[in-house]
Amino acid sequence: MPDPDDRDSLAGLPLDQLVACHECDLLLRKPELKTDEKAQCPRCGYELYAHRHNVVERSLALVLAALLLYVPANFLPIMQLHLLGQNSDDTVWSGVIGLYNSGMGGVAVVVFLCSMAIPLLKLLCQLVVLLTIRLNRGRSYGLLLYRFYHHMRDWGMLEVYLMGVLVAIVKLVDMAELSLGLGLLCFVSLLLIQVWLEVVMSPHQIWVALSGEDVHAGD
Ligand SMILES: [Zn+2]
Known part of the structure; x- marks a missing residue:
């Protein structure tokens, strides 16, 4: 799950390292996911994305x-x-x-x-x-x-x-x-x-x- 506390450090990050929540528009640093992990929005709980195996x-x-x-x-x-x-x-x-x-x-x-x-x-x-x-x-x-x-x-x-x-x-x-x-x-x-x-x-x-x-x- 992404850490909501490091939002201040988002400025200056390249765009491809950022992800916006589809539901509540919260901007987050894109977390690195391993297989079968999923990232959820810390504010609304929406699944940002998942890394599933053999998709x-x-x-x-x-x-x-x-x-x-x-x-x-x-x-x-x-x-x-x-x-x-x-x-x-x-x-x-x-x-x-x-x-x-x-x-x-x-x-x-x-x-x-x-x-x-x-x-x-x-x-x-x-x-x-x-x-x-x-x-x-x-x-x-x-x-x-x-x-x-x-x-x-x-x-x-x-x-x-x-x-x-x-x-x-x-x-x-x-x-x-x-x-x-x-x-x-x-x-x-x-x-x-x-x-x-x-x-x-x-x-x-x-x-x-x-x-x-x-x-x-x-x-
Ligand atoms: Zn959200």
């Missing part, structure tokens, strides 16, 4: 797992509905098509972007960024894509979609015979892997690796 390899494994789950999560039935003798299998994709066909084109586009297109683009960006670091090639493109990824982050809203599904299940369960599909399991797994990925893929280490200051981000 690139572990993140790559998680990105690939998420990409594998992406197709079944979106195209396998989230739930099966049996109502008045009719059965329907509902997938994320059929939901988008259903919205579009019932005249809600705008909503269909938003759902498509936030629950299908942007999550996929985010994963592909992460994959390419990690590959440029792993293969030590085209890091300038990696840098560009990682910036793009940070702009897209707020627009992938799988968790909002999941909340919508849960609300629909609770509402429909009294009206119709409902069974949960394999798609829902894949969808929840995809969401959990993405949360795990956010934790493992330490942005600080990725930025440092992409800017070429440290080629040992995979240590």
Whole structure:
């Protein structure tokens, strides 16, 4: 943890030795971290950054797992509905098509972007960024894509979609015979892997690796 008492000595230090807390803007001297250590802000407790081991390899494994789950999560039935003798299998994709066909084109586009297109683009960006670091090639493109990824982050809203599904299940369960599909399991797994990925893929280490200051981000 950085020492808050040496803030007076910050003047004159080169900028690359300083770090500002993302949450409360406290300026600190950048602490040297060993593997699996993390630095916290002494004022608000926010994790400034962490030095995790095998960041690139572990993140790559998680990105690939998420990409594998992406197709079944979106195209396998989230739930099966049996109502008045009719059965329907509902997938994320059929939901988008259903919205579009019932005249809600705008909503269909938003759902498509936030629950299908942007999550996929985010994963592909992460994959390419990690590959440029792993293969030590085209890091300038990696840098560009990682910036793009940070702009897209707020627009992938799988968790909002999941909340919508849960609300629909609770509402429909009294009206119709409902069974949960394999798609829902894949969808929840995809969401959990993405949360795990956010934790493992330490942005600080990725930025440092992409800017070429440290080629040992995979240590
Ligand atoms: Zn802080």
